[in-house]
Amino acid sequence: MRVAVVIFCLLFSMSALAQQNTLSAFETERAQLQLQIEALDAEAGDEQWADLERLQARQAVQALSTSKPRERAEALALARIVLAIADAAVRTEQLQVQLLALDREQKDIRLEASRRDAELARKEAEQLRRQVLAREEEQALADELAAVVEKQEQADSEALSQAQLKDAQLARLEEEIEAQVKQRGDVLSVRKKSGKSIYVLSASAFVPGKTGLNAEARTSLQQLAKRLKASGKAWRIEGHTDRIGNDEADLEFSRLRAEAVLNALRAGGVPGSRLTAVGLGAEKAVGNNASKAGRAQNRRIEIIEK
């Protein structure tokens, strides 16, 4: 009997201990679930993420404290599931927020890329504009320089031409003076060619280096004019020079001297209609231009019967 009582007491104590342990495990898990729901609430914060699911989870955890011992296991399992739903719902809403942020980010990236492209295009255009400006400036500078050089060259050329002309005029002047000294009294001569008369007026008929006739030549030409007028023929007056100056200047010089002779003959009574004057420059040389004597022969006016 005593043994039976001892065994009963022992069994009772063990059962009570087991119940105590079960209760303790249940309370521990309930506390853990409570902590989890609080953590989830804290995570959701003011965002109100999955508030319905979190409310259901809180209610399920609270219901544990009033559940009957035989329903505890089932209530605990249900609370775990509901808490898992709330947790997944919060995470899902977080993902939705993240997704919206990613969409915004994508728009921002494209916007930023557009801005960057626009900025690049602007910089390229600016660079191009500067290059064009630089090229234009370079070109303008080059043109300016070329114009200056050309102007200088032209001035040099003109100066050289003038100097050469002056040299030629001086040389001619010297030679004419020298020839006049030698040929004084022999201004006008005549010769025949193909039966036609050719009167030759030497350079000593002119003021040295000028196109004006000297007094002696005028007298000679007045006498010649009478003869030419009497002949009733037409006369061609050709002016000739030596080859010291340039061609253009020589042509002009010879023409002016020929016209001076024409004017003198017309003044002497020869009708102008029967007289023509041309300047031939150094084209028809009769003497050697390499010698003073030859050049003196070349400087002449020929009055040729037509």
Add this chain to the structure above:
Amino acid sequence: MFGAVSAQSESRSERSPVILAAEQAMQQARRARADAIVPADYANAERALAEAEALVLKRRRSEADRMALRAQRLAELAAVNARYLLLKDEVDRKTTANAALRRELLMGTGVKP
């Protein structure tokens, strides 16, 4: 045999609101493609619903209701997990796409889309 048929027809005609709610939750889980995305979660819910229906046939109504409630919650969990995974996949895809876009457009290491 007649008894079983009678019990089955009873279970169809007299479905409790809890069983109906569990079935609706299962439908929503399928709409969320939980059966394909989280098949284990979905199978848990399905098993619980089958168990609840078996308890109904055994006329253990209060147990059947508890199991049906569990089935409903498990179906809801499967649906929300499926939605979560789908969204997670989309977030990962967009994160990768944005990183690629950033590389292509802002770092000039690719062709613009």
